[in-house]
């Protein structure tokens with residue numbers, strides 16, 4: 001797992017570090033790491049380092065100190081460095097002295113530059129950029145390397161509520177923080193510079209992502225003694241005469257995800273079988289046979305019959321994933337979850353989340369999902385560029401950053417629920433199944449958009465589904481690596 005640590009957790013780990021190492025040592029390491037990344041960016045982007053120009057945007061705290069010490073290190077490599085002090089009366093003194101000693105200059109305007117270092121605020125930053133910084137940032141004409149995090153973005157929630165820095169690269173010090181995954185598109189490439197923090201003995205991170213290698217290693221593959229039943233039977237209740245496509249996509253994903261058997265229940269038997277003849281498809285739940293997990297809801301309608309089917313399945317002792325129309329039914333009758341002891345996984349998008357909980361996910365999506373999971377007594381997966389997954393009372397919350405937005409297309413959620421449903425049927429716990437499914441889904445979307453040639457093109461959910469095997473092969477390669 002890659003862990004993401006809150007600002008408070010990082011401060012606590014820093015306090016412990018200060019007791020072990022000489023004064024100023026952590027900042028020196030941070031600044032040297034930052035200077036190394038900036039020099040690398042200069043080399044890649046301009047073909048050299050010496051003779052190039054960098055502007056530092058310097059705020060009032062230690063984040064400004066990082067930028068100033070990094071500026072001094074860059075001066076020693078022949079870079080022309082200009083510092084713009086946003087609060088000249090309050091600046092990291094030792095950092096400013098070091099920059100001056102190295103021949104850096106202080107100016108009111110950025111001047112000429114090839115690259116910008118954002119040292120406005122770090123983990124103590126709150127809210128958007130203030131007007132003076134916002135005006136400067138709006139006029140920038142070169143890429144920005146952010147120290148620790150892009151200023152103006154909330155460190156713990158990744159919320160962007162106003163003017164902020166858009167970074168090409170973010171150099172984080174000591175640990176990844178929630179901003180780096182929740183606002184990944186604003187951070188650009190993220191590089192971690194170790195500063196000696198002891199995270200092994202620190203409390204669990206607030207957020208975590210399974211790595212591709214972990215997803216690959218945990219993905220269920222048929223073993224020497226397996227048969228179609230032993231790998232888990234996935235049951236799918238989806239589709240309607242109006243929305244047969246949801247049934248086709250959801251069952252298709254379950255078939256692609258694992259080698260177990262897939263059962264389908266609903267009115268779209270014909271379309272399902274014409275796309276996936278291997279599915280055992282029936283119209284009525286009473287004819288369906290047993291499954292080790294059920295997916296209920298994609299395109300399945302919200303009428304009384306849909307309610308009764310959901311009620312019957314939630315009354316069983318197998319894991320149930322409720323999605324789409326199933327969530328609308330559940331929102332209208334939350335008592336359906338009462339008394340249930342088997343695992344339940346709810347997979348809302350933002351609108352369904354509002355229906356279920358009565359509140360918007362808001363700027364702090366992680367806290368919102370954690371609350372929803374506790375209140376509903378179910379694992380909740382909130383869809384988005386960063387998919388957030390919380391199980392009741394469990395830490396850390398899991399997150400999957402898709403790395404692209406190609407999956408933002410109609411029917412893509414039906415594919416996700418089929419994938420995750422098959423993992424539940426294989427016996428994987430809901431939060432991990434959700435995170436694994438989200439990772440494979442995002443990868444399949446990117447592979448579909450990439451195609452065989454150069455460039456990218458928009459995709460539909462069918463194209464995403466078609467790339468699920470390729471995505472699983474990529475994850476399998478990580479498992480071997």
Ligand SMILES: NC(=O)C1=CN([C@@H]2O[C@H](COP(=O)(O)OP(=O)(O)OC[C@H]3O[C@@H](n4cnc5c(N)ncnc54)[C@H](O)[C@@H]3O)[C@@H](O)[C@H]2O)[C@@H](O)CC1
Pocket residue numbers: 014026027028030031059060061062063064066120121122123124125126127128129130147148152173195
């Ligand atoms: N403590 C240490 O030893 C280390 C600290 N490091 C750096 O120190 C940073 C934290 O430094 P600080 O705690 O001094 O604080 P910051 O530099 O993050 O912020 C400075 C101050 O800016 C003000 N501020 C808050 N929001 C603002 C906004 N929206 N616009 C303008 N000003 C705002 C606040 O008064 C805040 O205290 C880390 O992010 C990291 O960059 C690194 O050098 C690693 C080692």
Ligand SMILES: [K+]
Pocket residue numbers: 063118119120121122146147148149150151
């Ligand atoms: K910053």
